[in-house]
Amino acid sequence: xxxxxxxxxxxxxxxxxxxxxxxxxxxxxxxxxxxxxxxxxxxxxxxxxxxxxxxxxxxxxxxxxxxxxxxxxxxxxxxxxxxxxxxxxxxxxxxxxxxxxxxxxxxxxxxxxxxxxxxxxxxxxxxxxxxxxxxxxxxxxxxxxxxxxxxxxxxxxxxxxxxxxxxxxxxxxxxxxxxxxxxxxxxxxxxxxxxxxxxxxxxxxxxxxxxxxxxxxxxxxxxxxxxxxxxxxxxxxxxxxxxxxxxxxxxxxxxxxxxxxxxxxxxxxxxxxxxxxxxxxxxxxxxxxxxxxxxxxxxxxxxxxxxxxxxxxxxxxxxxxxxxxxxxxxxxxxxxxxxxxxxxxxxxxxxxxxxxxxxxxxxxxxxxxx
Numbered sequence: 001x002x003x004x005x006x007x008x009x010x011x012x013x014x015x016x017x018x019x020x021x022x023x024x025x026x027x028x029x030x031x032x033x034x035x036x037x038x039x040x041x042x043x044x045x046x047x048x049x050x051x052x053x054x055x056x057x058x059x060x061x062x063x064x065x066x067x068x069x070x071x072x073x074x075x076x077x078x079x080x081x082x083x084x085x086x087x088x089x090x091x092x093x094x095x096x097x098x099x100x101x102x103x104x105x106x107x108x109x110x111x112x113x114x115x116x117x118x119x120x121x122x123x124x125x126x127x128x129x130x131x132x133x134x135x136x137x138x139x140x141x142x143x144x145x146x147x148x149x150x151x152x153x154x155x156x157x158x159x160x161x162x163x164x165x166x167x168x169x170x171x172x173x174x175x176x177x178x179x180x181x182x183x184x185x186x187x188x189x190x191x192x193x194x195x196x197x198x199x200x201x202x203x204x205x206x207x208x209x210x211x212x213x214x215x216x217x218x219x220x221x222x223x224x225x226x227x228x229x230x231x232x233x234x235x236x237x238x239x240x241x242x243x244x245x246x247x248x249x250x251x252x253x254x255x256x257x258x259x260x261x262x263x264x265x266x267x268x269x270x271x272x273x274x275x276x277x278x279x280x281x282x283x284x285x286x287x288x289x290x291x292x293x294x295x296x297x298x299x300x301x302x303x304x305x306x307x308x309x310x311x312x313x314x315x316x317x318x319x320x321x322x323x324x325x326x327x328x329x330x331x332x333x334x335x336x337x338x339x340x341x342x343x344x345x346x347x348x349x350x351x352x353x354x355x356x357x358x359x360x361x362x363x364x365x366x367x368x369x370x
Contacts, residue, residue: 001325004034004068006061007041010075012283014042014306015313017072017093020053022318027054031325034064043310072321074313075300076103087111090329092321094118094133095344098245098358099272104350111348113329117317118270119243119352120342127242128338129320131178132312134267136302138182138238141265142171142190144296145234148263148287154294156261158233161191168192172228174220174249174274175238176203179267183236184215195228220249229254237266239274243344244354250275252290260292269297333366340366 003026005017016039023033033055037047047057058064065071065084073093077085082103085091087110095116097104107114117129127134142160149169151157162168171187173180176198187194188211197220198204204217218224229235229250235258239246246268255264255277268274269281277290280299287296302309320339323332333340344352349364356363 001069001328002032002034002067003070003072003321003325004036004058004064005039005072006036006064007039008074008303009061009080010078010300010303013075013300013303015074015303015310016040016043016045016306017074017314017317018055019043019045019311019314020049020055022314022321023050023053023055025318025322026325029322029326032056034058034067036061036064040310043306045310070321070325072317074310075303076100077106082106085110085112089113090115090324092117092317092324094270096270097344097352097355098243101359104345104355104359104361107345108348108350112345113343113347114345115320115324115339115342116243116344116352117313117342119344120320120338121242122338127178127240129313129316129342130240132316133302133309134178134240135182136305136309136312137267138179138236139186140301140304141179141183141236141238141267142186142192142234144286144301145171145236145263145265146190148294148296149234149261151261154261154287154289155263156233156259158261160187160234169233170231171195171234171236172232173197173236173238174225175240175268176200176207176217177238177240179238179240180236181207181210183238183267184211187234188214192234197224197228222249225249226254226257230257232258233262235262235264235275237264237268237274237278239268240271241354243352244271245358246271246274248274248276250277252276255293256291258291258293261294263294263296265296267301269299273297 035050035055070090146160149155171192195216266278351366
């Protein structure tokens, strides 16, 4: 197969879908690999490194899109890339389709097979291709939140860890999954008071054990959320329902009741956000204010640390890519149920139930298609 990767064009996105080690493995297994020139530059990977690994470096993204049977990316295609999508092509990337009806329509109209990293589900219910970027985003949420709590950046002027005689900041995290736990690690390490809200008693017991009781846990419900949000200096949205739009758990009135200069970091923004006042922002223009509360809602947070993120991501995506390239998609799907859950669109059909529900579109189970 011809496997290609292109330079990401989303605002300040410096990750890349393939690294030289992966290129060499693909080439050694008999595949051809195309890499757009300077695709890896933002992650510190030169064209020469790709060439030495056996890739052909193409002069333009258009050439890579045109010749590739499997197109590997990091982020979902944005509008300038829609024209490159074509029937029969396999697109292997984060898609986050639930809040993106236009992209969903284009993938269906052009009969692209869209395999989404974020919905590939392990036998234990884990999301192995989402986990490393959730780890990065969770840890970054506290770094970012601490920065925007500084008065010069519009915040309350609160030091996250406080100092002797002055209390630390209150960090409230909604969601006790991978993002939430990694956010808690960073916040606790910086000396903040940390509370996680979740709906799972088992998960809260795990969090209590892992953190030795140093992180408070609360059962997530509207009253508990409202009370916690009201005392937050930093609020982290860390809610995930795989493939689906995030529920709006924090209302506009709750945001209005927050302390002026407090900060919201909504990591769930990729799936529409779990806070009613959320809308996506970019690394170029990352924040906005609502009722005196600073909102940071960058939809590709890990793109700010591309060297770490690219290698962490490709560590987990590459085995699936190699399987598809070597065996073909149909055989790979037969052999790996986890990969089946990653197929969001196939031959003009929408094969991800949560996306279909979010957009009011017909759902076609993959196993029912010829």
